[in-house]
Amino acid sequence: MQRTGEAVPIVDNLPIDSTNEYAPVSISQSGILVYTSGGLARSGTQFAWYDRGEKLLDTVGAPGRDLVPAISPDGNLVSFMRPASSGADLWLWDVKRRFERRLTTDPSVNRMAVWSPQSDRIVFASNRTGGVFDLYQRTASAPGKDELLYADGKNKPKSGS
Numbered sequence: 001m002q003r004t005g006e007a008v009p010i011v012d013n014l015p016i017d018s019t020n021e022y023a024p025v026s027i028s029q030s031g032i033l034v035y036t037s038g039g040l041a042r043s044g045t046q047f048a049w050y051d052r053g054e055k056l057l058d059t060v061g062a063p064g065r066d067l068v069p070a071i072s073p074d075g076n077l078v079s080f081m082r083p084a085s086s087g088a089d090l091w092l093w094d095v096k097r098r099f100e101r102r103l104t105t106d107p108s109v110n111r112m113a114v115w116s117p118q119s120d121r122i123v124f125a126s127n128r129t130g131g132v133f134d135l136y137q138r139t140a141s142a143p144g145k146d147e148l149l150y151a152d153g154k155n156k157p158k159s160g161s
Contacts, residue, residue: 030075047078047093061093061100068111072119077140079103079113079122090124092140103138104146115140123149 010033025033047060047069060069060078068081078093090103090110104110108128115122122140125133134151138144 032071032075047080060095066091068113070113070115072115072140073117074119076119079115079140081111081113087127090122103140106146109133110136125155 045066046063047066049057049060051057061080064082066080066082070079072078076095078095080091080093081088082091086107087109088111089105090113091100092103093100103122104124104126106126106128108126110124110126110128111133112125113122114124120140121137123135123137126136126146127133129151132151132153133155135149136146137149138146
């Protein structure tokens with residue numbers, strides 16, 4: 001994607017979640033932007049598509065406690081984190097077919113999904129080895145195993161990196 005024109009503010013005071021170390025914003029390669037406004041709710045969230053005039057176009061999934069949306073580069077899937085009593089898992093929302101499916105099933109915290117450029121793999125952070133967040137990857141299209149990508153005894157990702 002190539003940037004053109006001058007930068008224009010879209011939203012003021014974007015909430016930053018220091019607990020999960022992320023800014024609630026994602027953009028697809030086609031230029032679709034999604035962000036969270038109005039604070040970081042811990043329950044009753046609803047992902048939605050809006051046009052540039054702030055008109056509601058559609059909702060994504062069911063209302064709940066879902067956090068940290070990330071749009072796949074091809075715009076067909078949205079990954080998100082869903083907290084559970086024993087941690088949090090990553091889920092996928094299929095935009096065209098309008099259904100969701102669970103991506104991770106480990107009883108740990110799985111968060112911070114980052115899509116591959118081809119929208120076929122997801123890299124994410126998980127604390128499944130005892131508290132430190134390491135990087136894992138897995139295919140987005142079919143059931144499979146989580147593959148340890150990088151571990152060094154330090155939390156990943158860190159704020160600002």
